[in-house]
Amino acid sequence: MTNLHSGLVDMLGLRIVRGDYPPGTRIDVDSLEPEFGVSKTAIREALRVIREKGLIDSWPKRGTIVNDRKAWKLLDSDVIMWRRSARRDDDRLLAELSQLRDVIEPAAAKLAAQYRKPEDIEALRRSFAEFEMAGHDVERLAAADQDFHLHLLRATHNELMMRLDVVIVHALNARNRIQHHPGAAWLDPVPDHRRVLDAVEAGDPQAAEAAMKYAIRESDVDLTSGEPVFDEPVARPSFSTDGSTDR
Numbered sequence: 001m002t003n004l005h006s007g008l009v010d011m012l013g014l015r016i017v018r019g020d021y022p023p024g025t026r027i028d029v030d031s032l033e034p035e036f037g038v039s040k041t042a043i044r045e046a047l048r049v050i051r052e053k054g055l056i057d058s059w060p061k062r063g064t065i066v067n068d069r070k071a072w073k074l075l076d077s078d079v080i081m082w083r084r085s086a087r088r089d090d091d092r093l094l095a096e097l098s099q100l101r102d103v104i105e106p107a108a109a110k111l112a113a114q115y116r117k118p119e120d121i122e123a124l125r126r127s128f129a130e131f132e133m134a135g136h137d138v139e140r141l142a143a144a145d146q147d148f149h150l151h152l153l154r155a156t157h158n159e160l161m162m163r164l165d166v167v168i169v170h171a172l173n174a175r176n177r178i179q180h181h182p183g184a185a186w187l188d189p190v191p192d193h194r195r196v197l198d199a200v201e202a203g204d205p206q207a208a209e210a211a212m213k214y215a216i217r218e219s220d221v222d223l224t225s226g227e228p229v230f231d232e233p234v235a236r237p238s239f240s241t242d243g244s245t246d247r
Contacts, residue, residue: 008036008046009078016055016066017082023068027056053079077166084174097171101216104164105149109196109212112155113205120155121201127151128197132190142176148193155200189215 012032015021032043047064050056054073058064072079083093112120131144149172153162192215199208 004038004042005045005049008038008042009049010082011036012046013050013053013055013078014082014085016050017079018086018088021066023066025066026062027064027066029064055079075164075166077170080166080170084170094174097167097174100164100167101171102213104161104167105152105216106209106212108153108156108161109200110205110209111158111161112152113200113203113208115157116155116200116203117157120151123151124148124155124197124200128193131193138176142172145176145189145193146172152196152200 021027027047029040029043029047032038033040036043047056047058051058053076054067054071056064056066057071074080080093083089116124127144127148131141131148134141134144146169149168150165153165153168156162192211195211196208196215199211
């Protein structure tokens with residue numbers, strides 16, 4: 001049932017983000033039931049999730065209407081993934097992720113240097129050690145990189161800052177697809193990250209902020225230069241009689 005639900009949410013969310021249903025369009029909910037071969041309950045539950053993300057609204061007598069983009073929750077992780085899958089405004093998305101990262105991460109490093117606890121330092125050290133050992137193992141490097149940056153956010157002990165992890169995850173994922181792929185050449189990121197770790201560990205907010213600004217200096221160029229071909233957009237799910245999907 002979980003696969004059925006997520007498949008419906010992905011397909012309908014992607015259609016809206018891709019522009020299949022332009023803003024102001026009334027979605028014919030009744031037609032979705034025979035199209036996907038699922039129950040009205042399943043369709044309604046999927047639309048409820050999409051409504052929570054701001055993509056649609058439901059009105060008595062008017063039905064289900066696609067919202068204008070300004071109502072969308074653009075920091076929602078699913079909405080970001082649908083935008084990337086749709087490839088409709090990819091350059092804009094990557095540029096905005098880059099700009100947000102430039103704002104968030106130096107500030108996070110500064111706060112982390114002020115408020116980090118011993119357990120935060122230990123987590124950062126572990127992530128950095130894995131990062132350092134990853135070498136040119138692309139998957140290992142990307143995982144360690146993400147882990148390091150997320151631990152840095154947590155070290156701020158600012159609950160609102162930590163909720164911005166979705167921005168960091170998607171920005172790093174996009175950057176790593178562009179820069180860190182098999183056969184590519186890239187600058188050694190270890191010294192830059194070591195400077196960030198050292199400054200946070202030393203409790204030096206200004207040095208931590210400056211080190212992070214330096215560490216992400218190439219990300220602006222990488223992210224705004226465009227991304228290699230992304231995975232194929234979410235295909236129409238094929239629903240089986242037992243409620244599972246083949247995607």
